[in-house]
Amino acid sequence: MMLDGCTPWPAGTAGRYRGAGLWRGTDLGSLPRAWADAHGTATALVAGPERISYAELADRVDRRAAGFVRQGVRPGDRIVLQLPNVPQFVEVAFALFRAGAKPVFSLTSHRAQEIRHLCELSGAAGYVLPGLFRGFDHTALGRRLAAELPSLRRVFVLDGTGVTDGDDLVVPLADVDAQPLPLPANDPSDVAFFLLSGGTTALPKLIPRTHDDYAYQTRTVARQSGLGPGSVYLAALPVEFNFTWGCPGVVGTLSSGGTVVLAPDPTADDCFRLIETERVTLTSVVPTVARLWLEERPWSDADLSSLEVLQIGGARLEPELAARITPELGCRLQQVFGMAEGLLTMTRPDDDPHAVLHTQGRPVSEADELRIVDALGAPVPPGGAGELLTRGPYTLRGYYRAPEHNARAFTEDGFYRTGDLASITPEGRLVVQGRIKDVVIRGGDKIAAGEVEAHLLAVPGIVAAAVVPVPDELLGERIYAFLVSRAEDGRKPSLSALKAALQERGLADFKLPDRAEYVPDLPLTPLGKIDKKVLSAAAADPAHPRDRWQA
Ligand code: OOB
Secondary structure, three states, X not given: XXXXXXXXXXXXXXXXXXXXXXXXXXXXXXXXXXXXHHHOOOEEEEEOOEEXXXXXXXXXXXXXXXXXXXXXXXXXXXXXXXXXXXXXXXXXXXXXXXXXXXXXXXXXXXXXXHHHHHHHHHOOOEEEEOOEEOOEEHHHHHHHHHHXXXXXXXXXXXXXXXXXXXXXXXXXXXXXXXXXXXXXXXXXXXXXXXXEOOOOOOOOOEEEEEHHHHHHHHHHHHHHOOOOOOOEEEEOOXXXXXXXXXXXXXHHHHHOOOEEEEOOOOOHHHHHHHHHHHOOOEEEEOHHHHHHXXXXXXXXXXXXXXXXXXXXXXXXXXXXXHHHHHHHHOOEEEEEEEEOOEEEEEOOOOOOHHHHHHOOOEEXXXXXXXXXXXXXXXXXXXXXXXXXXXXXXXOOOOOOOOHHHHHHHEOOOOOEEEEEEEEEOOOOOEEEEEEOOOEEEEOOEEEEHHHHHHHHHOOOOEEEEEEEEEEEOOOEEEEEXXXXXXXXXXXXXXXXXXXXXXXXXOOOHHHOOOEEEEOOOOOEOOOOOEOHHHHHHHHHOOOOOOOOOOO
């Protein structure tokens, strides 16, 4: 049974996935103990000077799970989890699984807007936060939200800042610790945790991931990546990103008896040093980070010889950049196309070099179904480009508590509309051609145009707003806002004033427009919708005429 508000796979389909041995009834909460039984003294996690064995990790998870129960966390509770790349992220996530609670993975860059929305939508009973992190006081935010939202009963603080004596709302994470308890097992077909959608709508959606589906994804990808006890995975990107958490990432590496090294951030300085000292064999980055690493490589004397594979995904990888990886970093390139919603495609070790440079590889599961359709939903001829639709054993059937959006985002027979424009080669490899959905991919960050537009429209003086991506060499894309201001008072807030207004509204920094341009009006399509094609062309070309769009 899945949590109320989720869409289960149809019984017949689920039966097929079980019958084929894809879903094996794994409870993610039981994994740390099983790993400890298999690899007890081996190193599971490395973070700075700290080295945590599998046995120690399982003990910590058991104690924290009991600690959460003592703090009133109950099976089924949703808990917003917002922590940086620290061992506590892994401990807390698995402890919550053990306790039957469902973490909602949030980004450390999220601010009041995003966290309030996640708490409200999930009905969160708890919020695990870093405290004072990169100059932002998350504890103060937690207190504010708890005052607004009756369902939010507890705030857990990693660094203990803002905790006062005798306070039963704000609790130091260190106090979430108790003698292990026998705890009931989870139903493997139920939600284990929630990932966030990159979003096409004004507000981010929650993606339920079940124990069975995520166990299957991580096991399959780990096997295809050849992971074993000798593997050392560097978590360079944030751990809450599906790519880092489970493609094969943290969970796949731990399932294979390998070691996970947590990097505080993806800078070349930190990561090269960790690759050298920890003899890292595998890591995953977005194209922007790969570009920075290539820039830095000639200036660094770090020994990167242990690195066997660099996975790159999350945004379009230019073939020119792809071609530099092996000669300049000395490792193999693996292209990864993926989404928090599920579907993953990857190039494989035995793929020919052309396929590795120019395609995003094949789906990781035999049971993944891919369809390419035209604007009317009809299949395009083989090899043609169109929207990618997919369904399969680890791809969601519906967002959490979003029936209206689900009616649009899925076909009647359960295919998820990815919003990506793609084609499939005769060998079955995916080639991503572009995007239909209204999203900017800045670095690896996904920004829903509609979300930024809604906030821009709330700024006094702005009467119309349209956000489009503009190509950028370093970030791939940046955020370009076209604005119409109210003619009577002629007010046109500057870019910095706009950014300040959006920050003031509690929007995360990575969603702030990089450029704003005022225009007399916005171009419309014949159906009266804002014509973003025209706007994208104008953003990319300063010479594009802007005052008479339809001309
Ligand atoms: C990953 O997940 P999300 O949910 O942050 O973003 C998904 C979207 C895709 O729909 C696509 O638009 C874009 O990101 N994308 C790519 C890509 N990989 C993802 N676009 C072009 N080329 C690629 N290789 O980004 C994600 C999740 C798991 C593994 C890897 C990436």
